[in-house]
Amino acid sequence: MTVTVLDPRLEAEGDAMELAPALPSFEGVAIGMIDNAKIGTAVFYDHVEAILRARFGVREFMRRRKPDSSRPVPTDMLGELSGAAAILSAVGD
Numbered sequence: 001m002t003v004t005v006l007d008p009r010l011e012a013e014g015d016a017m018e019l020a021p022a023l024p025s026f027e028g029v030a031i032g033m034i035d036n037a038k039i040g041t042a043v044f045y046d047h048v049e050a051i052l053r054a055r056f057g058v059r060e061f062m063r064r065r066k067p068d069s070s071r072p073v074p075t076d077m078l079g080e081l082s083g084a085a086a087i088l089s090a091v092g093d
Contacts, residue, residue: 032086
């Protein structure tokens with residue numbers, strides 16, 4: 001008996017992406033936070049925000065909540081976060 005193994009992976013499309021350069025410091029910057037609308041995300045972000053303010057001097061947090069977890073972040077919401085030095089996106093349950 002012969003067994004056929006299929007490879008479900010697709011070839012990558014488009015150009016390879018590069019990571020953004022690391023921030024030299026969090027001191028005085030604004031950080032965006034995208035909440036994926038699941039139960040535990042807001043509590044997790046409260047904890048992350050407290051740490052980043054106390055230990056790293058983050059000046060401001062711009063928190064936004066997606067309408068629901070199954071859809072991409074709306075374009076206008078991303079625009080609202082365009083002034084952030086970095087954006088966190090988290091999943092909570």
